[in-house]
Amino acid sequence: MSGRTYKIGVVLDARRYERVRGTPLEQRAVPIFGGALKMVEIEVSEETARRLLQEFPRSRIDARGFIEELPVAFKRRLFELMVELGKADEGAVRAVLERHLGEVKEQAAKEEEYIPPP
Amino acid sequence: MPTTIIKRPPPHGGVLVNRVERNAYRAQRMAAGAPRLELRPTLDRRTGLPIRNVYREIVSIAYGFFSPLDGFMTRNEVERVLAERRLLSEWVFPFPIIFDVSEEDLQRLGVREGDRILLTLRGRPLAVLDIEEIWRFDPIDIATRTFGTPEKNPEVVRVPFDHKHPGYNIYASMTGIALAGKVTIINEPRFREPxxxxxxxxxxxxxxxxxxxxxxxxxxxxxxxxxxxxxxxxxxxxxxxxxxxxxxxxxxxxxxxxxxxxxxxxxxxxxxxxxxxxxxxxxxxxxxxxxxxxxxxxxxxxxxxxxxxxxxxxxxxxxxxxxxxxxxxxxxxxxxxxxxxxxxxxxxxxxxxxxxxxxxxxxxxxxxxxxxxxxxxxxxxxxxxxxxxxxxxxxxxxxxxxxxxxxxxxxxxxxxxxxxxxxxxxxxxxxxxxxxxxxxxxxxxxxxxxxxxxxxxx
Known part of the structure; x- marks a missing residue:
């Protein structure tokens, strides 16, 4: 990593999309895979990327430069903060790390043992 | 006359290795009297999780997947592989294939070169190993030389290997004591569903x-x-x-x-x-x-x-x-x-x-x-x-x-x-x-x- 930026993709299924409809976040939602899904991309600095990889050792940067395999609890909390703050930027990511890290890590540890099937 | 038709290639090395003894009587005789060694997984030294179990290599060798390799490598063979990615028989091969045992197991077995041991898995016989050589190695050295370094392998290696790399971790977690020699399956695996x-x-x-x-x-x-x-x-x-x-x-x-x-x-x-x-x-x-x-x-x-x-x-x-x-x-x-x-x-x-x-x-x-x-x-x-x-x-x-x-x-x-x-x-x-x-x-x-x-x- 050398001064570059990375991305976190927050996928919006129908339920999540409904919650951002009519807000500035809706403008940020880009269709992917022919419109089958929508996604909000959040750019983060190298420093934040490194912190995420450190806090969540299973996460990794994929070939597209996206930070993937973050805990589900992290993604859910990030989405909630995006809605609460009305924005999707590095500030929302840092807010998760600063305000909810303990709770997210606790849930993430449980996630590694069991996740109910759909 | 040149032809554009491609035919099925021969096995690597010319002949498929088949070291599976299917005759129960002969299999019993092969194992009779041999000291037993239970196969255990290689554990990640940091997490304690299994990262490898050598029985998979035994099966793949014996059924010919790795032909012409027909056993676990001697020190010279490993050195040749690390230097030139070739077996002593000249055939190209990429990785050291090492059967490692703990010091305690080696002492308990009391075996020497030329002896045979019976390898068991979950308490039941799987294979025999005919010991050609007992040799020692530095696991970190083998791990490093197996994969290379950015300095020595600049064509392809970008970042030094470490314990986060699963392959490096496998070699680095070995015991440092190797038994080399041919393996023969004496009790055929019965695969479960699926x-x-x-x-x-x-x-x-x-x-x-x-x-x-x-x-x-x-x-x-x-x-x-x-x-x-x-x-x-x-x-x-x-x-x-x-x-x-x-x-x-x-x-x-x-x-x-x-x-x-x-x-x-x-x-x-x-x-x-x-x-x-x-x-x-x-x-x-x-x-x-x-x-x-x-x-x-x-x-x-x-x-x-x-x-x-x-x-x-x-x-x-x-x-x-x-x-x-x-x-x-x-x-x-x-x-x-x-x-x-x-x-x-x-x-x-x-x-x-x-x-x-x-x-x-x-x-x-x-x-x-x-x-x-x-x-x-x-x-x-x-x-x-x-x-x-x-x-x-x-x-x-x-x-x-x-x-x-x-x-x-x-x-x-x-x-x-x-x-x-x-x-x-x-x-x-x-x-x-x-x-x-x-x-x-x-x-x-x-x-x-x-x-x-x-x-x-x-």
């Missing part, structure tokens, strides 16, 4: 190709449940062949210890099978089998082993894509294609492995990437599609992220029937991917059972 219907060791695989009338077969390496990018890679690469596209596509899954977060072995096998069961690639042209091996994630080196295994299985071609058998950014993403197009001299491979003496006869099909392009309106091939801004690259990590969040990937990137396979095994294991519980369960159960076997005096 593995049993995918078990086609080299002889059986070659027979099956013959039965199906497949002269040309292209191999697809997998450690993943397939998404549409994989499927398009298979379909497109299979247009290689000779005067017609390849007759068959063989998906050869690597089954063994996995990284946390990978798909489970069961889902990988059945996910690929779903591609033919539901007709996305006709079952007349597509089959799935597996090789037991705890992957070393050695990108170009792993591709060399894949070439050997799939040639032994009877394949004529092997497709290689970006980041072949890779993890992290240790290697150049196209390191495998560098190997198969010009060689990697720093590994001792001055030519591509299929163009060197005592090399492989399987042919590489080096492929670019597939991505979804909304402008093309299709899964596009990287050399065709010039819509750089519009393209949406496939990412296995992204798809795994969707699935674990409870979002079914859209059919444009993932077959619904394949998703259902994932859900089926998710229900069975309580988790969609490999976790520590899966690794421990897998270690306890393995892929096969061994029948009871009386061994006099052992």
């Amino acid at each position: 593995y049993d219907r995918f078990w086609y060791p080299p002889e059986a695989s070659r027979r099956e190709f013959e039965r199906r009338g497949w002269r040309t077969v292209i191999a697809h390496q997998t450690r993943n449940v397939p998404h549409l990018g994989h499927e398009m890679l298979m379909k497109s690469a299979a247009f290689a062949g000779d005067i017609e596209p390849c007759h068959g596509i063989l998906v050869n899954a690597i089954i063994g210890a996995k990284r946390l977060g990978d798909f489970t072995d069961e889902a990988i096998l059945e996910g690929h099978e779903a591609i033919n069961l539901y007709g996305y690639i006709s079952p007349k042209r597509h089959m799935v089998n597996f090789t037991l091996w705890d992957m070393r994630y050695g990108n170009p080196l792993e591709s060399l082993l894949h070439g050997i295994v799939r040639q032994n299985l009877g394949c004529t071609h092997h497709m290689f894509g970006r980041d072949h058998a890779a993890v992290g950014d240790y290697y150049d993403p196209y390191a495998t294609q560098i190997l198969w197009s010009r060689g990697i001299p720093s590994y001792g491979l001055n030519e591509p492995p299929h163009e060197t003496d005592y090399g492989l006869r399987i042919r590489p099909v080096n492929m670019g990437e597939f991505w979804y392009c909304p402008k093309c309106g299709e899964i596009a091939y990287s050399a065709n599609c010039a819509h750089e801004k519009e393209r949406q690259r496939f990412s296995g990590s992204f798809i795994r992220g969707l699935i674990i969040e409870g979002i079914e990937p859209p059919p444009i990137i993932f077959r619904p029937e394949v998703y259902q396979i994932i859900v089926k095994w998710w229900r069975a294991f309580g988790y969609p991917y490999v976790n520590s519980r899966y690794l421990k369960t897998k270690e306890e159960q393995g892929e096969f059972e061994l029948g009871p076997m009386e061994v006099p005096g052992a």
Whole structure:
């Protein structure tokens, strides 16, 4: 990593999309895979990327430069903060790390043992 | 007269290794009186999780997947492999294959060179090892020299290897005491469901190709449940062949210890099978089998082993894509294609492995990437599609992220029937991917059972 930026993709299924409809976040939602899904991309600095990889050792940067395999609890909390703050930027990511890290890590540890099937 | 017709290649080294004693009487006699050694997993020294179990190497050697290798390597053989990626018999081979034992086990066994030991798995006889040499090594040194360094292997190695690299970790976690010699299976594994219907060791695989009338077969390496990018890679690469596209596509899954977060072995096998069961690639042209091996994630080196295994299985071609058998950014993403197009001299491979003496006869099909392009309106091939801004690259990590969040990937990137396979095994294991519980369960159960076997005096 050398001064570059990375991305976190927050996928919006129908339920999540409904919650951002009519807000500035809706403008940020880009269709992917022919419109089958929508996604909000959040750019983060190298420093934040490194912190995420450190806090969540299973996460990794994929070939597209996206930070993937973050805990589900992290993604859910990030989405909630995006809605609460009305924005999707590095500030929302840092807010998760600063305000909810303990709770997210606790849930993430449980996630590694069991996740109910759909 | 030159011909463009491609025929099934001979096994690597000329003859398939077959070290399986099927006669019960002879098998008992082979093991009689030999001291017993229970096979145990190699554990990650930091997490305590199993990262390898040598029984998979024993099975793959004995059934000929690794032909011409017929046993565990001596010190000289390992040194030759590390220096030139060749066996002492000259045949190209990528990795040290080492049977390591603990100091306590060595003392307890009280064996010397020339002795035979009986190897048991979960308490039952599996194989015998005829000890040719007992030698010691520094695991970190072997791990480092196996994969290389950015300084010594600048063509392909980008970042120094460390314990986060699963292959490096396997070698680095070995005991440092090796028993070298030939192994013979004396009690045939009985594979459990779903593995049993995918078990086609080299002889059986070659027979099956013959039965199906497949002269040309292209191999697809997998450690993943397939998404549409994989499927398009298979379909497109299979247009290689000779005067017609390849007759068959063989998906050869690597089954063994996995990284946390990978798909489970069961889902990988059945996910690929779903591609033919539901007709996305006709079952007349597509089959799935597996090789037991705890992957070393050695990108170009792993591709060399894949070439050997799939040639032994009877394949004529092997497709290689970006980041072949890779993890992290240790290697150049196209390191495998560098190997198969010009060689990697720093590994001792001055030519591509299929163009060197005592090399492989399987042919590489080096492929670019597939991505979804909304402008093309299709899964596009990287050399065709010039819509750089519009393209949406496939990412296995992204798809795994969707699935674990409870979002079914859209059919444009993932077959619904394949998703259902994932859900089926998710229900069975309580988790969609490999976790520590899966690794421990897998270690306890393995892929096969061994029948009871009386061994006099052992």
